[in-house]
Amino acid sequence: MSLTSYAVPVPRIPVGQTFDAAINWLRVNFQAVFDFIGLIIETCVDTLFALFSAPSATQFTLAAAAVTAGGLLARKRYVPTLIAVAVWAGFYVAEVSAGLAAGVITALPAPLFLWAMNLFGAEYVYPPLVLALLLLVALVAISFTATRERRQWVLAGVSAGVLLLILALHFIVGVQLSLIVAALLATIALVVAGWRVALFSILGFLLIISMESWENAMSSLALILVATLVAVAISLPIGVLAAQSRHVSNAAKPVLDFMQTLPAFVYLLPAIAFFSIGIVPGVIATVIFAMPPGVRLTELGIRQVDKELVEAGEAFGAPDWQILRRIQLPLALATIMAGINQIIMLSLSMVVIAGMVGAGGLGNDVYTGIAQGDVPVGFEGGIAVVILAIFLDRLTGAVTRFSPAARAQRASA
Amino acid sequence: MPAVRADKLYKIFGRRPGRAVELLADGRHRDEIKSLNVTAAVIDVSFEVQPGEIFVVMGLSGSGKSTLIRMLNGLLPPTAGSVEIEGTDITKLGKSGLRRLRSEKVSMVFQHFALFPHRTVLDNAAYGLEVRGVARSEREAKAREALALVGLDGWELKVPGQLSGGMQQRVGLARALAADTDIILMDEAFSALDPLIRRDMQSQLLELQESLGKTIIFITHDLNEAMRLGDRICVLRDGRVAQIGTAEEILNDPANDYVAQFVEDVDRTRVLTASSVMEAPIPVVDPGQGPRAALRTMRENQTPWAFVVRRNRRLVGAVGETAIGEAVRDNAKEIDGIVETGVERVHPDTPVADMFGQAAESSYPLAVVDDQERLVGVIPRVTLLAALASSVGDNGEAEPAAEASGDAAESAPGTEAAADGETADEGPQSAAQTESDRGDDAPATEGSRQ
Ligand SMILES: Nc1ncnc2c1ncn2[C@@H]1O[C@H](COP(=O)(O)OP(=O)(O)O)[C@@H](O)[C@H]1O
Numbered sequence: 086m087s088l089t090s091y092a093v094p095v096p097r098i099p100v101g102q103t104f105d106a107a108i109n110w111l112r113v114n115f116q117a118v119f120d121f122i123g124l125i126i127e128t129c130v131d132t133l134f135a136l137f138s139a140p141s142a143t144q145f146t147l148a149a150a151a152v153t154a155g156g157l158l159a160r161k162r163y164v165p166t167l168i169a170v171a172v173w174a175g176f177y178v179a180e181v182s183a184g185l186a187a188g189v190i191t192a193l194p195a196p197l198f199l200w201a202m203n204l205f206g207a208e209y210v211y212p213p214l215v216l217a218l219l220l221l222v223a224l225v226a227i228s229f230t231a232t233r234e235r236r237q238w239v240l241a242g243v244s245a246g247v248l249l250l251i252l253a254l255h256f257i258v259g260v261q262l263s264l265i266v267a268a269l270l271a272t273i274a275l276v277v278a279g280w281r282v283a284l285f286s287i288l289g290f291l292l293i294i295s296m297e298s299w300e301n302a303m304s305s306l307a308l309i310l311v312a313t314l315v316a317v318a319i320s321l322p323i324g325v326l327a328a329q330s331r332h333v334s335n336a337a338k339p340v341l342d343f344m345q346t347l348p349a350f351v352y353l354l355p356a357i358a359f360f361s362i363g364i365v366p367g368v369i370a371t372v373i374f375a376m377p378p379g380v381r382l383t384e385l386g387i388r389q390v391d392k393e394l395v396e397a398g399e400a401f402g403a404p405d406w407q408i409l410r411r412i413q414l415p416l417a418l419a420t421i422m423a424g425i426n427q428i429i430m431l432s433l434s435m436v437v438i439a440g441m442v443g444a445g446g447l448g449n450d451v452y453t454g455i456a457q458g459d460v461p462v463g464f465e466g467g468i469a470v471v472i473l474a475i476f477l478d479r480l481t482g483a484v485t486r487f488s489p490a491a492r493a494q495r496a497s498a
Numbered sequence: 499m500p501a502v503r504a505d506k507l508y509k510i511f512g513r514r515p516g517r518a519v520e521l522l523a524d525g526r527h528r529d530e531i532k533s534l535n536v537t538a539a540v541i542d543v544s545f546e547v548q549p550g551e552i553f554v555v556m557g558l559s560g561s562g563k564s565t566l567i568r569m570l571n572g573l574l575p576p577t578a579g580s581v582e583i584e585g586t587d588i589t590k591l592g593k594s595g596l597r598r599l600r601s602e603k604v605s606m607v608f609q610h611f612a613l614f615p616h617r618t619v620l621d622n623a624a625y626g627l628e629v630r631g632v633a634r635s636e637r638e639a640k641a642r643e644a645l646a647l648v649g650l651d652g653w654e655l656k657v658p659g660q661l662s663g664g665m666q667q668r669v670g671l672a673r674a675l676a677a678d679t680d681i682i683l684m685d686e687a688f689s690a691l692d693p694l695i696r697r698d699m700q701s702q703l704l705e706l707q708e709s710l711g712k713t714i715i716f717i718t719h720d721l722n723e724a725m726r727l728g729d730r731i732c733v734l735r736d737g738r739v740a741q742i743g744t745a746e747e748i749l750n751d752p753a754n755d756y757v758a759q760f761v762e763d764v765d766r767t768r769v770l771t772a773s774s775v776m777e778a779p780i781p782v783v784d785p786g787q788g789p790r791a792a793l794r795t796m797r798e799n800q801t802p803w804a805f806v807v808r809r810n811r812r813l814v815g816a817v818g819e820t821a822i823g824e825a826v827r828d829n830a831k832e833i834d835g836i837v838e839t840g841v842e843r844v845h846p847d848t849p850v851a852d853m854f855g856q857a858a859e860s861s862y863p864l865a866v867v868d869d870q871e872r873l874v875g876v877i878p879r880v881t882l883l884a885a886l887a888s889s890v891g892d893n894g895e896a897e898p899a900a901e902a903s904g905d906a907a908e909s910a911p912g913t914e915a916a917a918d919g920e921t922a923d924e925g926p927q928s929a930a931q932t933e934s935d936r937g938d939d940a941p942a943t944e945g946s947r948q
């Protein structure tokens with residue numbers, strides 16, 4: 086007598102292989118698309134990184150111009166501001182493609198520039214810097230002529246003054262850029278979130294600089310910001326759609342659950358397959374991992390808006406997009422900002438994993454620490470991540486204060 | 499052309515409403531079609547509202563009022579039947595047509611105000627015009643006007659959270675007024691307010707309506723409010739119309755037991771006005787007459803007083819028996835010098851409830867004078883008490899105090915009568931208090947006294 090075996094034959098379903106095949110198919114057919122996406126992301130991260138870690142005089146000048154222009158736009162002086170920016174953009178493009186500005190500059194009498202070249206110890210006049218300076222001058226002039234508002238005058242004056250101070254400090258006195266950028270970031274914290282956060286930021290950034298992690302921290306910051314931007318750009322519209330339609334909401338829910346529960350490492354497989362290693366797969370994996378709360382909280386925020394208010398909009402004949410734009414989004418802003426805050430925090434937690442695929446930055450420090458048993462390097466990387474996290478968290482948490490809804494709430498309290 | 503016309507309107511919530519409409523049209527009650535898994539909110543409702551009218555829809559909670567009003571501006575599409583606004587059948591309009599209708603012809607005031615908390619009072623009031631694309635300066639000017647109309651000038655730059663409930667609803671009203679539509683829908687607009695503020699708002703609404711001539715469709719679950727505001731009232735019961743008529747028709751001639759039960763609780767002194775209880779203004783004398791002639795007129799009418807009016811019927815005052823007697827003794831030529839000019843006056847629209855205090859203070863009957871100061875009637879104290887008696891009595895059949903003819907002797911000045919006036923004052927108050935224990939959903943006869 087032989088024992089009968091009751092083992093039921095379970096067929097092997099080639100889940101993994103199918104997935105792999107799908108990836109390969111996509112790669113073969115859409116490689117160009119992925120390359121394009123990768124290129125854009127990489128350019129963005131690189132630019133941001135350069136801006137944070139080693140900003141040029143031109144970038145500083147443009148930042149000052151942007152602050153001034155922002156003030157003008159907030160005060161509804163659209164026409165002169167946009168004309169100035171458009172003229173600058175035109176010259177800039179002409180310069181980059183045809184060297185136009187350089188031609189003009191060489192045609193001008195040399196003594197005009199010599200003193201500045203001597204002062205900054207430059208070998209030649211860098212045309213984009215000249216253009217940027219002219220733009221700033223134009224915007225400051227507009228601020229003083231087209232507005233009668235004190236605050237705009239102060240804003241224009243301060244941004245020009247701070248720029249001159251920075252240029253002098255760095256190019257003449259020789260202070261490191263890292264200190265200057267740290268001070269600027271702390272200033273942003275001061276304006277947005279108050280002096281406690283500013284104090285914390287400056288101390289934290291000094292610690293990072295002293296741990297010699299500044300470059301890596303700025304690299305991670307650039308990666309996080311780009312990933313956050315992409316994640317917000319994708320999750321916000323999906324959240325809005327999900328709030329409007331039950332079908333979208335029902336379809337999105339399981340996908341979001343899947344994205345959040347799948348171990349983060351698993352994203353890396355297709356991300357590497359599509360974008361090879363480097364910063365781009367790191368950004369992609371971060372976006373996928375960090376996006377779900379953005380969608381969920383956007384949907385929640387919009388659904389939470391009082392039904393009667395939406396009905397009031399309808400009752401006065403407002404079209405749907407206007408109700409969304411003027412009633413639902415402003416009132417959901419606090420919740421949406423909480424979602425963006427979550428996105429940033431989750432991005433930070435992905436830093437180490439992104440480091441594993443060669444995205445560099447602080448993640449790389451931590452990863453090296455783990456791989457080589459180098460505790461000091463790993464720990465310092467971790468501390469730097471925490472400092473960045475707190476800085477970004479407080480900053481995004483405080484941004485909501487400036488929304489009309491929050492202002493109204495404070496007024497009525 | 500009526501401003502609003504509803505014709506055989508039905509609204510059924512649920513998956514397959516067609517069959518339900520057929521059964522309901524056959525006269526089934528909405529509970530009988532529960533098995534179809536539908537909710538019949540509005541059943542076979544037809545009415546017409548004339549331009550400039552205040553049309554009140556009244557019913558208990560769940561009787562379909564909100565559903566009905568939302569079909570009038572197309573927020574809800576009817577299951578069957580049609581709605582005409584100024585002659586246009588809006589059930590045939592597309593999405594953009596409906597939007598235009600709402601922004602140009604019909605605006606709305608909400609129960610919980612539905613003000614935008616993140617906008618200033620001014621921006622809230624200007625919302626309707628903003629949607630319509632009116633330039634900022636123009637819409638703000640109109641919004642300021644509307645806010646001034648509701649008595650909120652000076653509050654433009656506050657946000658709604660800084661205002662009290664009553665003021666918030668004024669903003670809601672201003673938002674509807676600024677939109678400059680001929681028709682305003684008000685869904686339980688005053689139900690969330692305290693009784694006192696509510697009465698203020700009702701008076702203000704009546705004043706505004708008089709000067710602006712808007713067509714108003716007003717929804718309430720409060721019978722007193724309905725009676726006070728409505729030119730005509732539509733009583734809804736379980737989605738169907740129970741009765742449509744003026745306040746007095748509904749009060750004196752209820753169409754069925756349901757309406758009769760409903761109006762049983764109403765505080766008649768609030769509904770009945772001076773003009774509905776007053777009596778013919780006799781006797782009257784001319785200020786140029788001699789005291790003997792005046793005395794004769796009073797004797798003929800068996801009253802101890804007479805009102806003194808000029809030829810154009812403008813009221814000068816009143817004279818009493820004692821003063822006349824003395825004048826006769828003194829051989830005075832004219833009564834002009836002895837006329838007491840401080841008699842208490844009321845307007846024909848003053849509710850009976852508001853007259854007790856005045857009646858108690860005066861030794862003469864109340865003089866009912868119109869806007870031109872002309873004497874149109876008198877109300878002796880007994881008449882007032884009779885009106886009150888029929889409102890406290892348990893059936894509403896007593897004709898409002900008409901037969902309580904002004905018998906002179908009884909309205910003589912005296913402390914006793916004044917004391918009566920006081921007790922009369924207490925009556926409806928305690929009634930109102932027991933009433934208010936019933937909670938929100940009952941057709942509460944809200945506290946009527948201030
Ligand atoms: N969107 C809806 N879906 C299903 N049933 C509804 C809906 N809106 C209202 N109803 C039902 O219709 C009936 C009438 O409601 P409503 O018009 O709000 O009454 P009222 O305003 O008189 O209190 C109620 O039984 C309510 O439950």
Ligand SMILES: [Mg+2]
Nearest residue numbers: 563564565686
């Ligand atoms: Mg309702």
